[in-house]
Amino acid sequence: MIKQDLLDCHLRIKPHIHNTAVLSSRLINTKIGIEVFFKCENFQRAGAYKIRGATNAILQLSHTQKSKGVVTHSSGNFAQALSLAAKNIGVPAHIVMPSTAPAVKKVGVMEYEGKIYECEPTLRARQEMADIIVKQTEATFLHPSNNENVIMGHGTAAMELLEGQPNLNMIFCPVGGGGLIAGSALAANYFGKDCTVLGGEPFSVDDAYRSLMSGKIEGNETTDTIADGLKTTLGDKNFPIIQKHVQKIVRVTEAEIVDAMRLVWERMKIIIEPSSAVTVAALIRDANENPSIYKDKKVGVIISGGNVDLNNLPF
Amino acid sequence: MIKQDLLDCHLRIKPHIHNTAVLSSRLINTKIGIEVFFKCENFQRAGAYKIRGATNAILQLSHTQKSKGVVTHSSGNFAQALSLAAKNIGVPAHIVMPSTAPAVKKVGVMEYEGKIYECEPTLRARQEMADIIVKQTEATFLHPSNNENVIMGHGTAAMELLEGQPNLNMIFCPVGGGGLIAGSALAANYFGKDCTVLGGEPFSVDDAYRSLMSGKIEGNETTDTIADGLKTTLGDKNFPIIQKHVQKIVRVTEAEIVDAMRLVWERMKIIIEPSSAVTVAALIRDANENPSIYKDKKVGVIISGGNVDLNNLPF
Numbered sequence: 001m002i003k004q005d006l007l008d009c010h011l012r013i014k015p016h017i018h019n020t021a022v023l024s025s026r027l028i029n030t031k032i033g034i035e036v037f038f039k040c041e042n043f044q045r046a047g048a049y050k051i052r053g054a055t056n057a058i059l060q061l062s063h064t065q066k067s068k069g070v071v072t073h074s075s076g077n078f079a080q081a082l083s084l085a086a087k088n089i090g091v092p093a094h095i096v097m098p099s100t101a102p103a104v105k106k107v108g109v110m111e112y113e114g115k116i117y118e119c120e121p122t123l124r125a126r127q128e129m130a131d132i133i134v135k136q137t138e139a140t141f142l143h144p145s146n147n148e149n150v151i152m153g154h155g156t157a158a159m160e161l162l163e164g165q166p167n168l169n170m171i172f173c174p175v176g177g178g179g180l181i182a183g184s185a186l187a188a189n190y191f192g193k194d195c196t197v198l199g200g201e202p203f204s205v206d207d208a209y210r211s212l213m214s215g216k217i218e219g220n221e222t223t224d225t226i227a228d229g230l231k232t233t234l235g236d237k238n239f240p241i242i243q244k245h246v247q248k249i250v251r252v253t254e255a256e257i258v259d260a261m262r263l264v265w266e267r268m269k270i271i272i273e274p275s276s277a278v279t280v281a282a283l284i285r286d287a288n289e290n291p292s293i294y295k296d297k298k299v300g301v302i303i304s305g306g307n308v309d310l311n312n313l314p315f
Numbered sequence: 316m317i318k319q320d321l322l323d324c325h326l327r328i329k330p331h332i333h334n335t336a337v338l339s340s341r342l343i344n345t346k347i348g349i350e351v352f353f354k355c356e357n358f359q360r361a362g363a364y365k366i367r368g369a370t371n372a373i374l375q376l377s378h379t380q381k382s383k384g385v386v387t388h389s390s391g392n393f394a395q396a397l398s399l400a401a402k403n404i405g406v407p408a409h410i411v412m413p414s415t416a417p418a419v420k421k422v423g424v425m426e427y428e429g430k431i432y433e434c435e436p437t438l439r440a441r442q443e444m445a446d447i448i449v450k451q452t453e454a455t456f457l458h459p460s461n462n463e464n465v466i467m468g469h470g471t472a473a474m475e476l477l478e479g480q481p482n483l484n485m486i487f488c489p490v491g492g493g494g495l496i497a498g499s500a501l502a503a504n505y506f507g508k509d510c511t512v513l514g515g516e517p518f519s520v521d522d523a524y525r526s527l528m529s530g531k532i533e534g535n536e537t538t539d540t541i542a543d544g545l546k547t548t549l550g551d552k553n554f555p556i557i558q559k560h561v562q563k564i565v566r567v568t569e570a571e572i573v574d575a576m577r578l579v580w581e582r583m584k585i586i587i588e589p590s591s592a593v594t595v596a597a598l599i600r601d602a603n604e605n606p607s608i609y610k611d612k613k614v615g616v617i618i619s620g621g622n623v624d625l626n627n628l629p630f
Contacts, residue, residue, distance in 0.1 A: 026360075
């Protein structure tokens, strides 16, 4: 994935996505003591950055592949993103969802005309169901984060952020499956001026932190976090990029996540999901621990999404 | 208040306020069937449009008046707005607040260095306390809505909206004390192209609706609404403007308010307070009842504020 690949990718998906707003908050800048630029992918179509990678991956399929459609398994944002991206391009989308997925997520997929296949809520059952659909329909399986075209698509959010703020010193991303931070790291590498990329991750699912330490992809023993988008683990396509280009991963507590979420909701009046609050919390923690590093720095934060269940808030 | 007065007012307050974003939602446009432009005063400093009028009123005081400070009584957004506006200009602010005002509002006033005077939670006690402070400090009393300089300041939100969208056919505002809708009506009259202004009001506090019917300022027998910013009644300065320039007031139920609030939170990912949801609900109701009037129209909505208590949400 060279610089031109990312430029081509951005041009390719532009008609299908929003170039989302970049917001700042005087109050939050004063509180943290640095200048922060929030790239608001919560305002993205389907409420999260994931339509970027989904769109790029579909547009890279051959005509024959497109006609047979795409398959994924997801209980969250990628299910809706792939359904909408497929609808925009005119391609069928088959979505395997665990039977435990919230009704609101299923409704989202249906609104975007994705075909839902329910399965048992285990990773194995999800993969088996996806395999059957691939076999029956000859549709192409698209992984939400461990796919080069998805990674590049996800990286376009950081590209747009750097277009407006070319002098950013750092960019913070959440780390779940690793697609967003890998894409952002490529974007910072090619389009930033000495811009480092840092990840935010909950202590309770700190597989990426441990993977960087051990040098191999680690799993999680529990998935007990409010940040429901960050429970997944890294993949062989994105891990090498993260190893090469991500400076460090900052871990945060559940209480820090909720505090950061409340701070952004109350002060910026925008709705961010817990996975995005992880990133804000990581910035606050790291800036508190290393004030000399952050002095006079400009920091970008990828607000990954705003899909929350209003009936089940942590406040 | 002529056109030049509003232009002067806008120039005067510009350094102290944000020219807030105007957002649209493809999904909401499709749902309502018209093109809607949301002027996001929830992103305004102190979280609401009120700093516009507060700033203009303070800047119009003489040097001597400024040195003695300003007084108001408010349990809500105007208390914080006047405190911040006074702080920005370097003027003392005395804020009379009912003892029942939420702690979060008092903290807001204190953060902006306003001096709080607690009183019994009746309109009479509030006015008496304000009178005493005026007597003791010679500070100037500023009414949150029934003051020409406040009305003009509040009208600059609609001016900015019309700068970006000069062809709006209608602008919807919430109606509480009447300052915002009166200012918006003046702005639409001077800067719009045949742009009408409509108000949104809860059925349970429909004093403005009844005032337009009867031709005199009416009160409310109860204040039982979730839209806590709209419980106040019109004043002799803004009522004549409303009579002359406001086309009609659309009343909405409490359920419609909560539904509209949820729609905007879920679909636009921005936090709006119930008083702002009233305006969205009024647009939805009126567009449903009069589809032919709304066909191919461009409609502006003033999102008045985003100050909600996250511990006490209606979801």
